[in-house]
Amino acid sequence: MIKGKIIDHMSLIIMIFSYIIIWMLKTSFPEYSQMLTLLLYYIAIAQAYNIFLGMTGYVDFGYVSYFGLGLYGMALGVSYASQNNLSSSEAIILGMILSVILAGSVAGVVGGIALRLRGAFFAIATIGLSQALRYLIEGAKIWGGAEGIIIAKDLRKLFGEEGFSYATITLPDTGIFILAVATGIIMYLIRISRLGYGLLAIKEDEDAAKVFGVNTTLYKFVAFIISAVLTSLVGSMWTLKVTAIYPPESFNIAFSVEFIVIVMLGGGGTVLGPLIGASIYSLSKYYLGVYLPGLQLTVFSIILLLIVLLFRQGIVGELRSFLYKHEIVRKIIR
Amino acid sequence: MHLLEVNNVTKRFGGITALKNVSLYIDSGEKIAIIGPNGSGKTTLFNVINGVYIPEDGRIIYMGRDITKLSAHERAKLGIARAFQITRPFPGLSVRENVMIGALFGTLSEKINTREALKIADEMLKLVGLYNKRDELAIKLTGPERKLLELARALAMKPKILLLDEIVAGMPPAKVDEIVDLVKNVAERENIAVGVMVEHVIRAVIRFAERVYVLDRGEIVLSGKVEDVMRNPKLREIYLGTRFKGGV
Numbered sequence: 175m176i177k178g179k180i181i182d183h184m185s186l187i188i189m190i191f192s193y194i195i196i197w198m199l200k201t202s203f204p205e206y207s208q209m210l211t212l213l214l215y216y217i218a219i220a221q222a223y224n225i226f227l228g229m230t231g232y233v234d235f236g237y238v239s240y241f242g243l244g245l246y247g248m249a250l251g252v253s254y255a256s257q258n259n260l261s262s263s264e265a266i267i268l269g270m271i272l273s274v275i276l277a278g279s280v281a282g283v284v285g286g287i288a289l290r291l292r293g294a295f296f297a298i299a300t301i302g303l304s305q306a307l308r309y310l311i312e313g314a315k316i317w318g319g320a321e322g323i324i325i326a327k328d329l330r331k332l333f334g335e336e337g338f339s340y341a342t343i344t345l346p347d348t349g350i351f352i353l354a355v356a357t358g359i360i361m362y363l364i365r366i367s368r369l370g371y372g373l374l375a376i377k378e379d380e381d382a383a384k385v386f387g388v389n390t391t392l393y394k395f396v397a398f399i400i401s402a403v404l405t406s407l408v409g410s411m412w413t414l415k416v417t418a419i420y421p422p423e424s425f426n427i428a429f430s431v432e433f434i435v436i437v438m439l440g441g442g443g444t445v446l447g448p449l450i451g452a453s454i455y456s457l458s459k460y461y462l463g464v465y466l467p468g469l470q471l472t473v474f475s476i477i478l479l480l481i482v483l484l485f486r487q488g489i490v491g492e493l494r495s496f497l498y499k500h501e502i503v504r505k506i507i508r
Numbered sequence: 509m510h511l512l513e514v515n516n517v518t519k520r521f522g523g524i525t526a527l528k529n530v531s532l533y534i535d536s537g538e539k540i541a542i543i544g545p546n547g548s549g550k551t552t553l554f555n556v557i558n559g560v561y562i563p564e565d566g567r568i569i570y571m572g573r574d575i576t577k578l579s580a581h582e583r584a585k586l587g588i589a590r591a592f593q594i595t596r597p598f599p600g601l602s603v604r605e606n607v608m609i610g611a612l613f614g615t616l617s618e619k620i621n622t623r624e625a626l627k628i629a630d631e632m633l634k635l636v637g638l639y640n641k642r643d644e645l646a647i648k649l650t651g652p653e654r655k656l657l658e659l660a661r662a663l664a665m666k667p668k669i670l671l672l673d674e675i676v677a678g679m680p681p682a683k684v685d686e687i688v689d690l691v692k693n694v695a696e697r698e699n700i701a702v703g704v705m706v707e708h709v710i711r712a713v714i715r716f717a718e719r720v721y722v723l724d725r726g727e728i729v730l731s732g733k734v735e736d737v738m739r740n741p742k743l744r745e746i747y748l749g750t751r752f753k754g755g756v
Contacts, residue, residue: 368612368622375609378598385558385592387584387613387665487600495600498645 185445185508186362192449193355200347209460211347211415214354215408216456220436220448221357222404225364226397227434228442231377232296235430236284236303240277240402242424243307244409247273249323249419251410256328262341265332270410277406278399280307285398289391292380301427308425322420329417342414349411357404362445364400365508373397374443428471435474438481441488445508450489509572511536511701512557512588512669517566519556526552527563528726534669537699539692541713541734543706544723545747550705551593553723554671557703558590559583571668587615589662593673593705595654597646603657604629604642607664614665625664632660635694652679659687663694669701676712688716714738722746 180187193214200210223237251269255261260268280303288299312320333341364370372393375383384390413419432455440451455474462470485492490507497503510533519527526549534540542550555561557568559580568576575583589610597606607629611620620628633639636656641649649657655675662670672691676684692715695702706713713720713734720737722730724746730737737743 366622368617371605371609371612371622374601374605375598375613378600379596381560382592382596382598383609384580385560385584385590386610386661387581387617388609389581491600495645498643501643504643 181502181505184506186359188506189358189362189446189449190355193351193358197351207347209456211350212460213453213456214350215412216436216452217449218350218354218357218408219405219433220440220452221354221361222401222408223433223437224401224440224442224444224448225361225373225404226401227437228444228447229365229370229373229377230394230397231442232289232293232394233434234300234398235297235427235434236300237402237405237433238425238427238429239304239307240281240405241409241412241429242304243276243280244273244406245413245419245424246311246317246323247271247276247406248410248413249325250317252325252328252332252413253323256325256331260332262332262337265328266345266414269413270407273406273410274403277402277409281399281402285395285402289394289398304425304427304430308421311421320421322418324418325413326417329414342417346411346414349414350408353404353408353411357408358449360400360404361448364397365443365445369393369396377443431478432474435478435481438488439477441490441492441494444488444490444494447488447490454489510534510569511538511571513567513569514553514557515567515569517553517556517563517568519552519561519563526726527556529566530723530726530728531566532721532728532731534701534703536668537695537701538719539695539702539704539717540719540721541704541706541717542721542723543713546707547725548723549726550707550723551673552726554590554673554703554705558588558671581613584613584665585615585617587666587668588671589614589665589667589669590671591655591658591662591673591675593675593677595651595658597649597654597657597661599645599647601646602642603638603644603646603649604633606646606657607632607660610661610664611666614667616666628664628666629660632664635663636660636690652683655679655687659691663700666698667700669703670695672702672704674705674707677707681711684712685715688712692716 196210196214200207219241227233248269251272252265255265255268284303288296291299311317317323329341330338372388375386375388376390376393380390436451436455437448439455440447459470462473481488487495494504494507497507513533515531517527517530518525530553542553544550552561556563559578562577567574570586598609608625611625611628630639633642636659638653638656638660646657659675676687691702704716717734719732720734721728722737722743729746730740730742
């Protein structure tokens, strides 16, 4: 019985085990530390996005906006804290709260309106969001306008000269690690809950889901908000790493596409998909950048095309379907 | 008080009136059939009852409550279940998960967790004879198996009223009898009212329903006990036209 239960949750165990390995690699090989942090960053966002894109099948091209709002939330929090002589921990907490509020409220408005649309229409409706936010910040000159927000000075003031590397390396790296684990667990719990089954039913056949009692509007909305808020927290940690943020990078639609590729490559709606997708994507991006600089996007556009044409369920999804007959495999690969 | 009452319902699609002043009722635990030729409005009627469409006119009263404006998912929770004519399993989920979703979001939805839903799903799968296939992906099932899955999923909702689109269409007569008996037994045991929609398989209706409504071009033209309606010459006219005077 106990053994059966462990096997039932095997995918979660594999996931957490992978994080421990990544963390150990990171501490043992400092030269790869930045690459592995980047990997965790992609995994965390992919898992957060999987809750929405993967489980409902709705493609959001404006998804980078929630990451960008997370970046801005932390930048605003840190600069406010430094101006008002708050403590360093107050600054970080304030930054995270602002990230969540900004992303949550924008996602609330966008979700409330756009989630009434289906499929391609939803995708089109979301395309403009990141651009709108970018030009709003630049045009209205809010939050530093086109000059962005530079928080290096504020971090030095808050954490002290000797605490600067803690604030820009140790803290965000640990934060991203914790977020990767947390989003993974949250995603897993959602997947096996009523909410998860409802979302999968929506993805499979939204009209039928409704007839079978799923409150589709509410479920999509809840998934959208959770997903956006988790991504904004990753953004808030990223701000501490880069210490300067600018509108064009923060709201670059290419990142939305990147996140979509990762989730779909790994397998939307699967538990291990984001981990696999992000690993393949970030490692190949890193090495393509070294060996075929400038051609990364061409290669990934071909990969995206192949996924859409041949492997719609992504690596984990296809593998699971292929090996579905075997009970053990079915329980492990989810 | 009737379990469900449809009062003078009219549903239009642009210039086409799909349902015109339709009224009917079902009592608790009763079995009725809606028959009529292709395009007579049977599917629209079911869609209006379970909330896929909101009618332009008329009211739908369920357990004494006006549900005309409620959405499909709210009606499902109140106990109105539906099995589709063109089966709509969730193809990428297993047979078991498909039925689980019925249990998770049906009338029991707030009262059970996923583990209990799984139990109900297994019960229903045993009932319809799909238990051995519980771990297959729904997309791998054959046509008749999908119909059984559709039935299991609807029953897992623990409904008070079950709307069966032509669930037996395209099945061999022996299988039809089997399914009809199955539905009849479950419905009697759990006191579920059943509305079944039939186009051609009149045999199934006779075995099953207590009362019949005949729809033609969006209107109810005949209704009553099965024997009476079947003997009514008007029924022949509806299916074969007025110029046909011979026997069937």
